[in-house]
Amino acid sequence: MDASDLRVFEAVARCGGMSRAAADLNTVQSNVTARIRGLEDELGEPLFRRHSRGVDLTDAGARLLPYAHRIAALLGEAAAAARDDGTPRGALVLGSLETTAALHLSPVLAGYARAFPGVDLTLRTGTTAEMVAAVLARRVEGAFVCGPVAHPDLVGQPVFRERLALLTAPSVHSPEALADRRDLRIVVLRAGCSYRQRLEAILAARGAVGYRMLEFGTLEAIFGAVAAGLGVTLLPRGLIGPVWQDGRVAVHDLPAAEAAVETVFVRRADTRLSSALAAFLERARPERRAAAAE
CATH class of the missing domain: 3.40.190.10 (Periplasmic binding protein-like II)
Known part of the structure; x- marks a missing residue:
């Protein structure tokens, strides 16, 4: 079992079928089917139940899927870390409460975009529950949410009051x-x-x-x-x-x-702080924003 096997397995689970996964991976269905059968033979467990509409995860497949997600995320972070020479660049996807975005982030976003044109910044807004879920699922690198937030997989720092x-x-x-x-x-x-x-x-x-x-x-x-x-x-x-x-x-x-309420920035505890994110959080600090406005 290697990372490419798990990538194919994740695609089948996400797409709900071998042919749909093949299209998603830009390959042929026979290749996907062979990779899944080989993985099942290696593990000695069926990973999918086949039916006329596609496939569903078995209990063994459901237990394997979180590891496939974690390995894929780890490989992505490893590649990003290797390319991160301290200069903010690349994709940065953040989440925020709509109130925080409206009150605090507009000048930060504008200044950050001017200072670091090599960063492709995306800001997604939603409720605290939605943003915490997005951070845990690694759909965003971090998010500004209403505190306090207590979760073993997250670290947070107060930013705004x-x-x-x-x-x-x-x-x-x-x-x-x-x-x-x-x-x-x-x-x-x-x-x-x-x-x-x-x-x-x-x-x-x-x-x-x-x-x-x-x-x-x-x-x-x-x-x-x-x-x-x-x-x-x-x-x-x-x-x-x-x-x-x-x-x-x-x-x-x-x-x-x-x-009184505190807005905290939360991110996963098991991920590194990228140069792009570190630079954004530095610019978001209230004292930094106040000095820039003077």
């Missing part, structure tokens, strides 16, 4: 008034939104229960829904003014214990 605020329609004069609303709705991003649980706790502490939930796919849609009186939400206060026009919603400040 946010102050959250409760946003309501302008007609709502205080958070306590929400307890009397029988039609109360909370407006959040899709499942995995890092502020949803905190918002529910804040409302519960003020006697607001029995509300309905509205989910939207973007921050702009959430803000528009709140401004239109459809519900309330919890977001970083810093978005008001720089990102959204002041006055469209009522901004209710919260006690420090409820408002």
